[in-house]
Amino acid sequence: MTSSRRRATIADVARAAGVSTSTASVVFSGKVNVAEATRERVLAAAGELGYAGPDPRAASLRRGRSGIVGVVLSAELRHAFLDPVTTAVMEGLTEALADASVGLLLLRDDPREPQAPAVAEAPVDAVVLMGCSARTREAVDAVRRRGLPVVVIEGDVGEGVPGITLDNRAASAAIARHVADLGHTDVALITLPLEADRIRGAVSPERLAAATVDVTVDRLAGLREVYPDAPAVSTAGSLIDEGMIAARAVLLDAGGAPRHDRPTAILAQSDLLAVGVIRIAEQAGLRVPDDLTVVGFDGIAVDGLGAQRLTTIEQPAVEKGRAAGEQVARMLAGDPGESVHFACTFRAGGTSAPPSR
Amino acid sequence: MTSSRRRATIADVARAAGVSTSTASVVFSGKVNVAEATRERVLAAAGELGYAGPDPRAASLRRGRSGIVGVVLSAELRHAFLDPVTTAVMEGLTEALADASVGLLLLRDDPREPQAPAVAEAPVDAVVLMGCSARTREAVDAVRRRGLPVVVIEGDVGEGVPGITLDNRAASAAIARHVADLGHTDVALITLPLEADRIRGAVSPERLAAATVDVTVDRLAGLREVYPDAPAVSTAGSLIDEGMIAARAVLLDAGGAPRHDRPTAILAQSDLLAVGVIRIAEQAGLRVPDDLTVVGFDGIAVDGLGAQRLTTIEQPAVEKGRAAGEQVARMLAGDPGESVHFACTFRAGGTSAPPSR
DNA sequence: TTGTAAGCGTTATCAT
DNA sequence: ATGATAACGCTTACAA
Numbered sequence: 001m002t003s004s005r006r007r008a009t010i011a012d013v014a015r016a017a018g019v020s021t022s023t024a025s026v027v028f029s030g031k032v033n034v035a036e037a038t039r040e041r042v043l044a045a046a047g048e049l050g051y052a053g054p055d056p057r058a059a060s061l062r063r064g065r066s067g068i069v070g071v072v073l074s075a076e077l078r079h080a081f082l083d084p085v086t087t088a089v090m091e092g093l094t095e096a097l098a099d100a101s102v103g104l105l106l107l108r109d110d111p112r113e114p115q116a117p118a119v120a121e122a123p124v125d126a127v128v129l130m131g132c133s134a135r136t137r138e139a140v141d142a143v144r145r146r147g148l149p150v151v152v153i154e155g156d157v158g159e160g161v162p163g164i165t166l167d168n169r170a171a172s173a174a175i176a177r178h179v180a181d182l183g184h185t186d187v188a189l190i191t192l193p194l195e196a197d198r199i200r201g202a203v204s205p206e207r208l209a210a211a212t213v214d215v216t217v218d219r220l221a222g223l224r225e226v227y228p229d230a231p232a233v234s235t236a237g238s239l240i241d242e243g244m245i246a247a248r249a250v251l252l253d254a255g256g257a258p259r260h261d262r263p264t265a266i267l268a269q270s271d272l273l274a275v276g277v278i279r280i281a282e283q284a285g286l287r288v289p290d291d292l293t294v295v296g297f298d299g300i301a302v303d304g305l306g307a308q309r310l311t312t313i314e315q316p317a318v319e320k321g322r323a324a325g326e327q328v329a330r331m332l333a334g335d336p337g338e339s340v341h342f343a344c345t346f347r348a349g350g351t352s353a354p355p356s357r
Numbered sequence: 358m359t360s361s362r363r364r365a366t367i368a369d370v371a372r373a374a375g376v377s378t379s380t381a382s383v384v385f386s387g388k389v390n391v392a393e394a395t396r397e398r399v400l401a402a403a404g405e406l407g408y409a410g411p412d413p414r415a416a417s418l419r420r421g422r423s424g425i426v427g428v429v430l431s432a433e434l435r436h437a438f439l440d441p442v443t444t445a446v447m448e449g450l451t452e453a454l455a456d457a458s459v460g461l462l463l464l465r466d467d468p469r470e471p472q473a474p475a476v477a478e479a480p481v482d483a484v485v486l487m488g489c490s491a492r493t494r495e496a497v498d499a500v501r502r503r504g505l506p507v508v509v510i511e512g513d514v515g516e517g518v519p520g521i522t523l524d525n526r527a528a529s530a531a532i533a534r535h536v537a538d539l540g541h542t543d544v545a546l547i548t549l550p551l552e553a554d555r556i557r558g559a560v561s562p563e564r565l566a567a568a569t570v571d572v573t574v575d576r577l578a579g580l581r582e583v584y585p586d587a588p589a590v591s592t593a594g595s596l597i598d599e600g601m602i603a604a605r606a607v608l609l610d611a612g613g614a615p616r617h618d619r620p621t622a623i624l625a626q627s628d629l630l631a632v633g634v635i636r637i638a639e640q641a642g643l644r645v646p647d648d649l650t651v652v653g654f655d656g657i658a659v660d661g662l663g664a665q666r667l668t669t670i671e672q673p674a675v676e677k678g679r680a681a682g683e684q685v686a687r688m689l690a691g692d693p694g695e696s697v698h699f700a701c702t703f704r705a706g707g708t709s710a711p712p713s714r
Numbered sequence: 715t716t717g718t719a720a721g722c723g724t725t726a727t728c729a730t
Numbered sequence: 731a732t733g734a735t736a737a738c739g740c741t742t743a744c745a746a
Contacts, residue, residue, distance in 0.1 A: 052502035058739035123413035145409035240661030304597030415723035
């Protein structure tokens with residue numbers, strides 16, 4: 001039944017079945033016709049020996065393919081998946097790669113790790129980078145030197161690397177213009193993290209100059225096209241909780257009451273942040289949009305927010321992932337990958353209105 | 358600089374550096390002392406040839422290890438990661454496996470896919486199953502036949518497979534008892550999915566008998582220890598939105614107003630479901646806990662719910678993941694894996710109180 | 715339809 | 731400290 005000695009190989013199976021290894025191999029790959037009788041003999045022998053099919057490691061060496069696509073996430077895993085945008089992108093990616101890969105290998109882009117990035121030691125056929133920081137460049141180089149396809153989602157990584165991008169700046173400018181058109185002059189901006197270390201607080205020109213997260217910088221640039229002097233506060237991530245923290249700083253005084261010099265509109269760089277802002281506003285007795293206009297960015301469905309029609313920018317998150325997957329698949333097939341740029345669309349919701357003061 | 362012909366191998370590097378392949382290999386693995394001079398010569402040659410280090414595919418064949426641990430998730434990826442419990446488990450897993458693996462390979466347990474589960478074709482060193490359904494058994498068998506370590510988190514998969522489990526039943530009974538002690542006699546239960554196809558609706562004895570999701574069944578059994586006849590409604594997943602849907606069915610009449618025969622307490626099988634229930638209750642003008650007691654299960658921090666102190670059961674989710682990772686690491690090291698059972702703890706919050714009628 | 719044979723790129727072992 | 735050699739387990743032309 002079971003050989004105790006050592007795991008059976010395809011050669012053992014072939015021998016037991018009285019066929020050549022190539023025939024046995026072909027029985028499992030199914031790539032060539034095999035006489036039904038032989039097929040059954042081989043399968044029987046395999047069952048006898050407890051052979052569970054070709055060893056993927058050996059197969060991948062021989063084929064030059066492992067069937068694995070690596071995904072490098074900038075943030076910590078837990079943080080990353082809390083973001084519905086990330087999850088949506090992953091969904092698109094999975095979908096587009098369903099035929100071309102066995103699965104996605106989650107790779108951390110650990111800034112603490114000084115040496116070889118894990119991505120250089122993983123048997124992957126291609127790599128997708130999401131929201132990568134400047135440091136990620138190293139990893140990309142390591143992968144490219146290996147000749148593997150690389151696609152970057154929303155991150156700038158040099159020439160020759162296909163990127164999936166969004167018109168973050170233009171879209172941000174568009175929503176800012178909407179707010180300006182409503183008549184708001186006194187606004188505050190709440191941004192995504194600017195640096196890899198996710199510092200919370202006022203965004204000074206110095207900080208902005210040293211910022212490493214492109215998405216944040218681009219969206220901020222768009223907002224500042226319309227509101228060049230609006231104060232901005234950075235958060236530690238795209239979370240409702242973070243929106244709440246930032247909103248408290250922007251809207252409330254030390255006692256937790258609305259400040260008199262508070263802005264009449266808050267432009268947040270993500271919907272989750274906007275939801276946090278709204279929550280704080282309502283807790284403080286401010287009505288949205290009557291007393292305060294709040295707008296976001298993303299336009300992704302958030303669990304539990306069904307009814308809340310945020311005024312926001314809709315981004316094609318699943319499509320972004322799908323596009324990345326498609327480019328990977330193309331490159332795996334030998335074609336050159338190309339960059340894909342997506343446009344966002346403004347969506348008027350119920351959280352923006354003219355100022356009451 | 359770069360050879361156009363074909364990717365350089367370690368043999369090419371060795372030749373260029375005038376050393377043997379074994380020496381070159383050792384330079385990269387760093388497992389044996391090499392004279393500094395040789396080392397540099399090899400590295401220089403590697404740079405010259407654009408050699409990016411040993412091919413992980415070949416290395417994994419030779420070593421018999423790929424460094425990859427597969428994670429099989431029952432639900433669709435997106436669904437799975439929306440659940441903070443899953444993310445917490447993943448975090449623990451990542452943490453515990455940081456030294457033993459390059460990364461986690463996300464594998465879908467696709468019930469539609471009739472043939473070979475992806476997990477059988479992936480070059481993984483071990484597999485962790487999370488919240489697996491009955492069908493998953495197949496996959497487990499395939500992996501075990503291959504001789505790979507398998508650990509199951511919250512799912513029953515036969516003898517010999519180390520499992521990470523929770524005292525779901527006892528904990529559920531405990532929280533039900535809390536509600537009963539408060540004096541509630543008219544309660545409704547809102548459950549997690551019972552079957553792989555995630556059907557919403559009343560839980561009949563027939564459905565329950567055919568249920569395939571152990572966690573749901575166990576928690577329900579615990580609740581029914583205290584409330585044997587309480588009506589139960591199943592949801593399509595652990596989501597706020599799902600809690601809202603179920604709560605509407607349980608609490609409201611066709612016009613959206615609270616029914617007069619509504620229960621005085623609702624016991625939900627997850628915190629997210631409970632949050633959804635609370636939201637519907639409040640929308641309908643019912644105060645929690647004055648008019649309605651709501652309890653959950655999980656005790657995990659949910660983004661945006663900071664203040665909400667749910668009466669719930671706290672489960673050690675990160676620890677579950679960590680324990681799974683530790684067992685995998687042990688088994689990878691040749692030791693036998695063992696099952697780990699965790700106890701949950703009751704946490705009194707502000708959402709439960711004696712009934713007002 | 716089946717068999718032969720040549721690798722795929724490494725690394726571990728054992729000498730030297 | 732370095733080198734020769736033999737696997738690791740499989741796939742795929744190509745031949746029969």
